[in-house]
Amino acid sequence: MRRLPWLPIVAVGLIVLAALAAPVIGLADPVAMDVAHRLAGPSAAHPLGQDEYGRDVLSRLIWGARTSLGIAFAAAAIACVIGTILGLVGGYVRGVAELLAVRSMDVVLCFPPLLLALLVVTLLGPGASTLIPVLAIVYLPSFTRVAYAGVLSVRGHEYVTAMKVLGAGRLRIMTRTILPNIAGPVLVQFSLAAASAVVLESGLSFLGLGVVPPAPSWGLMIGAARGTMVQAPLLLLWPCLALTVTILAMNALCDGLRDVLDPHPAARRASWFSRFRRVAAPVVPEPAEPGTVLDVRGLTVAIGDPGDGKLAVRDVSFHVREGETLAIVGESGSGKSLMSLSAIGMVPAGVEVSGGTATMEGKDLLALPAAELRKLLGDRMAMIFQDPGSSLNPVHRVGSQIAEAIRAHRPVSRRAATTQAVTLLRNVGIPDPERRAKAFPHELSGGMRQRVMIAMAIANGPRLLVADEPTTALDVTIQAQVLDLLASLKRDSGLGLLFITHSLPVVAEIADRVAVMYAGEILEEGPTAEIFADPRHPYTAALLRSAPKDDGPAPEGIPGTVPVPGDLPAGCVFAPRCDKSIDTCVKTRPPLFDIGPGRASRCIRWASL
Numbered sequence: 167m168r169r170l171p172w173l174p175i176v177a178v179g180l181i182v183l184a185a186l187a188a189p190v191i192g193l194a195d196p197v198a199m200d201v202a203h204r205l206a207g208p209s210a211a212h213p214l215g216q217d218e219y220g221r222d223v224l225s226r227l228i229w230g231a232r233t234s235l236g237i238a239f240a241a242a243a244i245a246c247v248i249g250t251i252l253g254l255v256g257g258y259v260r261g262v263a264e265l266l267a268v269r270s271m272d273v274v275l276c277f278p279p280l281l282l283a284l285l286v287v288t289l290l291g292p293g294a295s296t297l298i299p300v301l302a303i304v305y306l307p308s309f310t311r312v313a314y315a316g317v318l319s320v321r322g323h324e325y326v327t328a329m330k331v332l333g334a335g336r337l338r339i340m341t342r343t344i345l346p347n348i349a350g351p352v353l354v355q356f357s358l359a360a361a362s363a364v365v366l367e368s369g370l371s372f373l374g375l376g377v378v379p380p381a382p383s384w385g386l387m388i389g390a391a392r393g394t395m396v397q398a399p400l401l402l403l404w405p406c407l408a409l410t411v412t413i414l415a416m417n418a419l420c421d422g423l424r425d426v427l428d429p430h431p432a433a434r435r436a437s438w439f440s441r442f443r444r445v446a447a448p449v450v451p452e453p454a455e456p457g458t459v460l461d462v463r464g465l466t467v468a469i470g471d472p473g474d475g476k477l478a479v480r481d482v483s484f485h486v487r488e489g490e491t492l493a494i495v496g497e498s499g500s501g502k503s504l505m506s507l508s509a510i511g512m513v514p515a516g517v518e519v520s521g522g523t524a525t526m527e528g529k530d531l532l533a534l535p536a537a538e539l540r541k542l543l544g545d546r547m548a549m550i551f552q553d554p555g556s557s558l559n560p561v562h563r564v565g566s567q568i569a570e571a572i573r574a575h576r577p578v579s580r581r582a583a584t585t586q587a588v589t590l591l592r593n594v595g596i597p598d599p600e601r602r603a604k605a606f607p608h609e610l611s612g613g614m615r616q617r618v619m620i621a622m623a624i625a626n627g628p629r630l631l632v633a634d635e636p637t638t639a640l641d642v643t644i645q646a647q648v649l650d651l652l653a654s655l656k657r658d659s660g661l662g663l664l665f666i667t668h669s670l671p672v673v674a675e676i677a678d679r680v681a682v683m684y685a686g687e688i689l690e691e692g693p694t695a696e697i698f699a700d701p702r703h704p705y706t707a708a709l710l711r712s713a714p715k716d717d718g719p720a721p722e723g724i725p726g727t728v729p730v731p732g733d734l735p736a737g738c739v740f741a742p743r744c745d746k747s748i749d750t751c752v753k754t755r756p757p758l759f760d761i762g763p764g765r766a767s768r769c770i771r772w773a774s775l
């Protein structure tokens with residue numbers, strides 16, 4: 167959870183408190199005139215001076231806040247309640263309800279706010295009671311649209327279907343299931359609308375369409391001060407300052423709220439690449455051995471603020487050589503993806519790299535500026551994901567997507583890139599590549615889509631390919647074909663392959679070396695054949711026993727679950743689930759022992775296993 171934006175909260179809180187407390191803090195009467203002292207400067211009795219009718223400026227300013235904020239909050243609250251209901255019903259019930267609730271808002275949007283205000287003021291006469299409905303109507307469509315868009319995005323989720331299957335009624339689903347999921351954006355919209363309503367109220371009052379004199383309002387104060395600007399310029403300054411400070415504080419509060427309420431915290435104001443951030447001081451990496459494509463040392467990744475101590479990856483070191491596949495294997499939640507993504511600088515939202523280096527071609531990927539990292543991604547290093555269905559853009563033909571990947575890094579014409587795309591499709595074993603290049607992703611099978619992803623990844627001849635469970639979504643036959651394809655690519659081009667999987671049979675088929683990951687640590691590492699034949703960590707042994715085999719004993723599950731970051735055991739992370747655990751395992755965190763050429767184990771009992 168992100169920290170609350172305390173400074174804007176305090177600033178807005180003080181402004182609201184002052185406005186609420188106006189009747190009880192002994193202010194002068196805001197409408198009492200003292201014409202003898204008109205335009206008098208600041209004095210003990212009138213700290214901010216007196217206006218053109220001798221009224222106390224401080225009092226009018228604070229009472230004006232009461233008027234402006236009162237109108238703005240009331241209008242935003244009315245718009246929020248009605249708009250959210252309309253969006254909820256329109257988005258969930260659809261049909262005529264959608265037409266009435268959501269499309270009618272398009273009609274409101276056609277009216278400029280000023281025109282709408284003029285219309286209503288002509289009908290109802292000016293005053294605060296007119297301004298509230300006017301502003302509520304102005305802000306209604308924004309709430310309806312935010313709620314409607316929110317409902318559309320969550321209504322297809324399984325948890326909504328699950329409620330339907332349980333027999334829950336529409337009202338219950340809308341209020342108990344959908345509303346809490348869209349409450350964040352609606353709340354943010356509320357603070358935005360309230361801030362903007364303060365400005366609009368002042369503007370309308372300034373134009374004589376809002377609060378009626380002599381009632382205090384910032385807009386009226388600005389309007390009146392305009393006429394005496396030369397004799398008493400400060401009279402213009404105070405309401406402008408109040409308006410500016412209030413709007414700045416409210417906008418900062420909106421930003422802060424959005425940060426706190428957005429479930430993808432780092433996705434907010436930063437671009438994808440600027441999310442990448444290393445908080446530890448850069449370290450000069452030691453030179454890697456020749457032939458090393460990626461050399462990772464001491465990588466540590468924290469979830470949220472590193473000071474909170476929620477480490478999802480702890481002190482991980484590994485390397486990938488040319489023409490070699492390193493498989494990262496472990497149960498779900500062990501940190502494989504986070505570690506691999508962070509190692510190539512693609513740090514996901516809400517996560518910080520708090521230590522370590524990741525060197526490729528002499529550059530530390532964890533310290534590279536975003537622009538330089540961008541140059542390497544898709545060129546010197548590429549990535550393929552588990553679900554090609556969601557990784558390919560559904561509205562572009564696959565050939566042009568591959569061509570774009572080429573043109574992002576090479577100055578070639580569209581025609582030349584398209585020709586190369588067809589060659590790449592042929593190379594990854596897609597039959598009739600000329601025709602397939604013109605297909606949209608949904609026109610291809612899952613296996614073909616994954617081949618397209620691979621073609622795109624290798625389009626610029628990368629030295630490192632990171633494959634995050636690339637075969638999990640495919641059936642066994644296609645899985646074998648894709649693994650063969652990756653193996654032949656690696657053989658032919660000499661690229662290094664970092665392969666993330668939870669499947670030991672896949673590891674056996676593709677990997678030269680294996681790193682076994684658990685709770686954000688590498689527990690064992692070594693050549694694949696040796697790890698399979700002679701595991702030297704109880705977790706590796708348990709994983710091997712849990713893998714399905716064609717012949718031999720039935721798979722055994724591993725009792726217990728992977729600990730979550732922030733709640734890791736003090737000693738060996740696997741100790742609570744380990745049948746070989748002794749007292750020391752529970753108390754002391756073991757180091758990674760060097761147990762032979764290319765082999766390492768984080769078990770103090772490795773020798774006796």
Ligand SMILES: Nc1ncnc2c1ncn2[C@@H]1O[C@H](COP(=O)(O)OP(=O)(O)OP(=O)(O)O)[C@@H](O)[C@H]1O
Pocket residue numbers: 469478496497498499500501502503504505514515516517668730731
């Ligand atoms: N962006 C994120 N924000 C917060 N926590 C995260 C984030 N990404 C991963 N985590 C947490 O980090 C831990 C490791 O997650 P990760 O996805 O790396 O595991 P994994 O081994 O790849 O699992 P799977 O095989 O299911 O993909 C999990 O506890 C997960 O909840």
